[in-house]
Amino acid sequence: MAETLESLESRRERLYQVLAALGDFRRGTISVNYRKCGKPKCACAGREHPGHGPQYLWNATIGGGRARNLRLGPELDKVAQEVDTHRVFVRLCTDLVEVNEALCERRAVRAGGGGCAGVGSAEKRLRRRFARRRPAR
């Protein structure tokens, strides 16, 4: 199904509008934990007892760094909403990349250069970049 440039552009516009209205979001996940406290006489020591809880924990590993976590009390609903919104944000970004790539492919190359960058500037830039990457001897 081939979409027109116009329909792709309006889809992109709608995605940006949704993106702008997202509100607060954060990475990570929320887990539910039950734990045994270890006291031999506590009810949780029984085999059938699930342990103390539920305890809600937000955790995230950001930038490959150390895991961050936070025990959630009254802020559970707020943080759950923020984490959900982040998921929507990521999906929107993927959609935006796809719609932009479809636009790139459909958009014709402008005849005669026309732009201020001029023909050949991208070529020069790429050549310089690859020259830098060449290993030094």
Ligand SMILES: [Zn+2]
């Ligand atoms: Zn216990």
